[in-house]
Amino acid sequence: MNCAECEILLHALIDHELDAGHVRDVEAHVTSCSACAEKLRAFRAMRTAMAQAKLKDAASGALRARIEAALPTPSAQLIALRQSFRASRRNFFGGFAAGALLSGALAASLVLSVFHTNQDQITGDEAVSAHLRSLQAGHLTDVETSEQHTVKPWFNGKLDVAPPVIDLTAQGFTLVGGRLDELGGETAAAIVYRRRQHIINVFVSRRQGAERRGEISESRHGFNVRHWAEAGLDFWVVSDINAGELDEFCQKFKAALRLPGAPS
């Protein structure tokens, strides 16, 4: 490798965008070329300084409000109104008392199902939103360690539940750390895992009521979401890794959870 090639590739090395073969080539060149070694050092330092500087702008509250206002806001209520309007129009054309009853019942059931659907979706969406928030700079972990015996005690006294913290590093999912989060207005423990460049958030909260629905396996906005309830706890798992790998993660997580003597 010559210096001109190295000049381009050392940036890919800094950015972790280089495959193993090229990494070796660049590193070999750098050990024998002090000019390129100095460049690598300087660019790395510059990148670190930029990462530490506050270069990102925050959108103003006014802009946020402007955009919020510009987006349509059909609420469940509005939809319900539209439905009952349609139902009453049908009623008018039908002209029968039975028709009115039927339409009334239909409207009511539509309203119910609309609210019901929203209720279900809010939590799945909230899980994805919480996952997205966690990916914002500096928000991923409050306690950063791959050591489960450090993460678990950290949650003590911060939550009304003791979340299970399971080390799956040996099984290909690195424990990154934990943080406090909020899900559906409730404080939740978030346990963070990494698979390659992908982050997996496991949200654990106290289970509310017995009527919450059981296992959920779905894809939302490009994220895979898994949900189940077990041992009085609600588990939400969100990641952008593919569905198969997330299922593998959930299986291993559940298996470890159910082992005798598992952290509970």
Place this chain on the structure above:
Amino acid sequence: MAVDSEGDKARRFRDAALPYLDDVFTLARYLMRNTADAEDAAQECYLRALRHFDSYRGPAMKPWLLTILRNVCNAEFARRGKHETLAECPEDEAATEQAPFWQEPQASPETAMLQQHDDDTIRHLVDALPARFREVIVLREINDLSYQEIAQVAGVPVGTVMSRLARARSMLRSAWNVAEGATP
């Protein structure tokens, strides 16, 4: 359910797209170099994105929004009859200047006190880069996109992203050295 598809769509769009408002606004600010223009561009971006949300199939929301934002900014430059994003001279005098080796910052209380000043200095240095290099630096260092995603947003091959980024960082480093020498 079909009946709430519109409301559902609007809510899904909010949940998926609004968390990236700071990223969108940041790129807009660095491309337009003006807060008011950046806010207009960000708003237009979200309205366009909502219109095209039905056809959105991923892979990731952030680069998708930034692609739209970039198109909005380019359209605005075109409307003004300027060609800032396309015809700006890529050569930069500072890039060829020889400057002393860049000093690695020390994590000391003294440098912490200088942090605010440093942030502003770095912002000015980034703002001073020619558009196509500024764009690639912001997408990489501030919006934190992968090379593949930058290629998607900028509409160029990954190889071009790599060479632009190398050039952009060289220019930035030279300007940085000059600025550091000038800092009292």
